[in-house]
Amino acid sequence: MAKKKVLVACGTGIATSTVVVNKIKEILTSKGLDVVVDQCKAAEVPGKAASYDLIVATTPITGSGDTPVIRTLSFLTGVGIDKDVELIMEKLK
Template identity: 45%
Template sequence: MTKLNVLVACGAGIATSTVVMKKVEDLFKDNDIDANLIQIKIAEAASKQDSADMLISTTVLPREYDIPSIKAMGFLTGIGTDKLEENIVNTAHEIEAKK
């Protein structure tokens, strides 16, 4: 199985992305998804997308990206987390199938 490279971004790359990193880490573990999680500032996403498979962000996406990009505010608000988790897992499986 190929390891996915997943960018986890927030505005400053510190606070909310740390919370989301743990949730995504647990989600991937529970679903047998092998991934490297890379915590970044959203401003770094464009320059790092070429070496990544997916972007998960807690902030507004300032642009379109060449990789699947998921807004993960639900992990912070508690609203729509089931749907968000399903979206992340399905996207990860789709990427794995293409590798």
């Protein structure tokens, strides 16, 4: 099975997406999921969305096409993180 690919988008790709990418990688790896996680700016989503299985965004995004999007701040605040991890696992099945 090909590796699943997750794209993490934030406003300008400086701080938050860097943290979120790492956190998601860490959690999914610990759950035994082998995934590729990349980061981008919100504005880059339309050009990249099609080659990913899931987009996790900390900011509103447009142009994600058919790729499912989870918008959440839980990877930054810790609030609701378990639910989001479940949701991500569900979407990547």
